[in-house]
Amino acid sequence: MEPTQYTPSPVTREKASPIIRFVALFIDGIAGYVPMLLLGIISYKLATLGYLISLGYMLTRDSLPFLNGQSIGKKLMGIKVIKEDTGAGIMGDYGTGVVRAIPQVIPLLNLVDALVIFRDNSKRFGDEWAKTIVVKA
Template sequence: METGNTQSSYQKPSNLAGLGRRWGGQIIDSLITFFLFFAVAKAAELVGLSGDLVGLLALGAGGGYYLFSDAMPNGQSVGKKILGMSVIDERSYLNCNLYQSFIRNITTPFLNFFDWIFIFFGSRKRLGDMLASTIVIRNK
């Protein structure tokens, strides 16, 4: 009886985005998140909404962008689009979907430093990428 190796080993794509580019995209997207939070809060205050509703709308706008931004067209948040990157499924190479975007980004606010430590290993995937089965690639 012949036994073959049924496990395929992970082969790192040649166009994975570098650490500096990924960090830059994270900074841009964090700034956009804060801008949305404060802009929506200020607009809601100007309209005269109650403080609780202002906070809820601001948190929803900022948090919504942050959690779901990688599911924007072509798997590109604004920061990734500016820096020429995309988030894709590591198996199918399809663009990141809403579920994957949520899973890969929910870890960052709570495990930011710990999450990013994983990026230094061979696959260049942070914890969020591992949980969502995604990779970040260069487009340019």
């Protein structure tokens, strides 16, 4: 008898609403730029360090272990990112986190990407590329 291959069932968790996701993204935008602003106030030279910290947060925010795989905005709004096929969170999966975030750090594409969540399937470009969904935590 041959062993059967395991195929995970599709994730059936409740998806986060577009409004909640938009608010979480707005909060993350504020949280992401605080280091740049604070260090820039202290010194012009430190603004570059602040920019790098902000960029690092924006690219990896959903996979940071010290935030349990939720960005600050997602924590406050009670949502999280999971892989579409397995339902596993992306904590520590920096590759997936960065792929999700790329559209949000490219000027102009980030505006389009933020509004795309209001489409019927409510998936941003980054979620489509990384094969993730945002669900209620």
